[in-house]
Amino acid sequence: MATNNQQKVGVLQFVFFLNLAVALAKVAVGALTGLLNLVADGIHSLGDSVSNIIGIVGIRLGDRPADDKYPYGYSKFETVATIVVSAMLLVAAIEILEAAWRRAFAPVVPTIGLLPFAVVLITVVINLFVYWYERKRGKELASEFLKVDANHTLSDVFVSMTVLVGLVLLKIGYAFVDPLVSVVIVFFILKLFYSNVKEAAEILCDSTRIPKQDIERVASSIAGVRFCHAARSRGREDAVFMDLHVGVDPDITVERAHQEVSRHIEARLRERYPQLISVIIRIEPDRKELPCEHTT
Ligand SMILES: [Zn+2]
Structure with a gap:
């Protein structure tokens, strides 16, 4: 076949x-x-x-x-x-x-x-x-x-x-x-x-492929995600690259942030967007004293 x-x-x-x-x-x-x-x-x-x-x-x-x-x-x-x-x-x-x-x-x-x-x-x-x-x-x-x-x-x-x-x-x-x-x-x-x-x-020229709000909504639906911003996407309609920032509890371990948050976000995004080639997630501590310079 x-x-x-x-x-x-x-x-x-x-x-x-x-x-x-x-x-x-x-x-x-x-x-x-x-x-x-x-x-x-x-x-x-x-x-x-x-x-x-x-x-x-x-x-x-x-x-x-x-x-x-x-x-x-x-x-x-x-x-x-x-x-x-x-x-x-x-x-x-x-x-x-x-x-x-x-x-x-x-x-x-x-x-x-x-x-x-x-x-x-x-x-x-x-x-x-x-x-x-x-x-x-x-x-x-x-x-x-x-x-x-x-x-x-x-x-x-x-x-x-x-x-x-x-x-x-x-x-x-x-x-x-x-x-x-x-x-x-x-x-x-x-x-x-x-x-x-x-x-x-x-x-x-890397124009936006998937609306920023849509990506952030999908990522925010994962347990442990406190905020999500700076989502970007580019590429062909059927071959999309993505990156986004995700805020988590500042006191959890790197291992938990990776295993329980990052990986789940990636899995959910791939499920929602099968055309996804790669996604990069930047983990940030959810702490007001350390705001991200890309907050929008
Ligand atoms: Zn950020």
Whole structure:
């Protein structure tokens, strides 16, 4: 029986090939028929295959244990990969804009047969299947990534609809529609680029993952905890690092503070947040004369 992660990788590999086929079909037919908007849509679809690869790499690396060189583990490699491939999307977007600009001043009226229509319709059907399948498996495997990835595929269907409308208008003879629709699709590519990079930057810059109050509430529920403050969390949605300060009776032994308080807090936090990779708890004496400088 394959592990949960192996199954997730299996799902992603399967949809990767479908997404790649969709993207290549659009780019190829677009280039063949001289339809810029179809090429643009194909490049936008390429973003799906790319996010599948990021997912596969992320899950595989996440399985790798921490070592001397990366004592915090490998979870952020996926984030770096996201930025690199998003930069590729940006380059593609600029190239489409350039082509659209040239075409706007030297209109080309592509002859449109049935092929472009057929390609768009077939790829929409494949997209809908990928959405349905990935979502179903995402629920079965309790994978947030798969569900988000599925929703992203659904959003592509709307972009394809724009292309379809554009094709109809082109067929009627409105040549300016081709560069225009291409620019609209570039907007979607840029939106994708922005949200990818924003999320990645937030992870790399250690933005808060779990609200401070929530962590402190969980820690405070443990017997022996007199106060809790300065709770912080960072990392990826599914790979969180945490640290917090906990006040205990100043007269208990270090051993008791460790065995009866620290360990229980850690166990409770891990139970509440299964995505927790590591938690560091600083034990402080609950004594007014020795206030902590981080009290908030
Ligand atoms: Zn403190």
